[in-house]
Amino acid sequence: MKRRAIFSAAAGVLLAGLTVLFAPTSPANAHGNITGPASRNYGCYERWGSKFQDPAMATEDPMCWQAWQANPNAMWNWNGLFREQVAGNHQGAIPDGQLCSGGRTENGRYNAMDTVGDWKATNVGNSFNVKLFDGARHGADYIWVYVTKPGFNPVTQALKWSDLTRVSEIGNTPAAQWTQRADGVEIDVPVSLSGRSGRAVVYTIWQASHADQSYYFCSDVNFGGTTTTPPTTPPTTPPTTPPTTPPTTPPTTPPTSTPPATGACSASYALSSQWSGGYQAEVKVTAGSAAIKGWRVTLSYGSSQTVQQSWNSTVTASGSSLVATNATYNGALAASGSTSFGFIGSGTASTPTVTCTATT
Structure with a gap:
């Protein structure tokens, strides 16, 4: 369709x-x-x-x-x-x-x-x-x-x-x-x-x-350049429905992250774009010093949040937080491996507190 x-x-x-x-x-x-x-x-x-x-x-x-x-x-x-x-x-x-x-x-x-x-x-x-x-x-x-x-x-x-x-x-x-x-x-x-x-x-x-x-x-x-080393992690399957709301300003917020622990994960947040009434963000998830089987990222804001759509993860709103869980194809990460997901939110963009938990 x-x-x-x-x-x-x-x-x-x-x-x-x-x-x-x-x-x-x-x-x-x-x-x-x-x-x-x-x-x-x-x-x-x-x-x-x-x-x-x-x-x-x-x-x-x-x-x-x-x-x-x-x-x-x-x-x-x-x-x-x-x-x-x-x-x-x-x-x-x-x-x-x-x-x-x-x-x-x-x-x-x-x-x-x-x-x-x-x-x-x-x-x-x-x-x-x-x-x-x-x-x-x-x-x-x-x-x-x-x-x-x-x-x-x-x-x-x-x-x-x-x-x-x-x-x-x-x-x-x-x-x-x-x-x-x-x-x-x-x-x-x-x-x-x-x-x-x-x-x-x-x-x-x-x-x-x-x-x-x-x-x-x-x-x-x-x-004539140097021999290129391909990525060590496979590409992620693209979203079936890409974001469609056009931004009006480039990213302005630096990424925020939490440090990884052994067998755990970290996540960094970056604002991709924002416009009147909405914004687009991307989150990078990185495994710690050991491989993981799955991950869950919580974005804690100071007010109630609404997510319009997401890709490469399932993102749900829970009060003042957004909770993202991995897709079937990007949950397993090698040690120090990474993947990313994105979403479109409603309202005015603000920088959340980011935490990541992993299934090992």
Whole structure:
């Protein structure tokens, strides 16, 4: 079921009257993405998911800015960029210039990924790993990794099949052979090149071992930088209904936190944005010196609170406090591991006292 939301923000934040469709991610198509070097839509989600209405994105990350305006669902549904029934004929199914959107799959949801421009690039050496996260644990029939040929400039050129050279691949690999995570599995595909420098695109095709689903990812890299170490914790599943109320001011409140104890957790609060009658906040939860199985965060205010919506947790109001409990996919954290959740509250924003308790 699709929901329609209208974003109306102050000048420079979002186009007035912009209408976007939010399509909740269903378990059938919620698989995964390349988290390192981050694909275009996962990178935009990772950098801006908690502050996607921040006008600073327009100057700091203009390619993500255009993508969020074109269709925010391309980022919220970072794990659903796939086509069905391709039967291995990838070049026949996807025209030149449309490789990063999977041939304008999912009714054009990911079209902005094909936009030519200066996408944020990850610095890599000539040897690096492509990390694929699979939230549905389907594994792979195969994973093919390509890199654009020397001389290709993604800042000015649209990607074509003839621009690519296959540099690495993995054959049939059941999910049981992947690295196990609390909310999925992940696998590294090693890439080793020589003599490369400058900008390039890493293009990954993942044939999931589920029906006939082919996934396509564009990751922008800069050869000659330091080898990038992917995140040690898996990505969190995006909210099915992202926040829709536009902010008018940037964050002003510094994070507040409580120190972690052994086998416990800490939490830090940050005000993302506020407007007349409401505000958006984000809370980061971090495990202590031992792994935890679940967490509960209490935000204590000086007056009664109301929460409109939340993501990556269940947030309920209890008098002058808001109580958040982990989602099924982000409760288990490794020692010193972290996750985050967000919510939209009613009224005037104030800084709460934050406490975190953990299940070990």
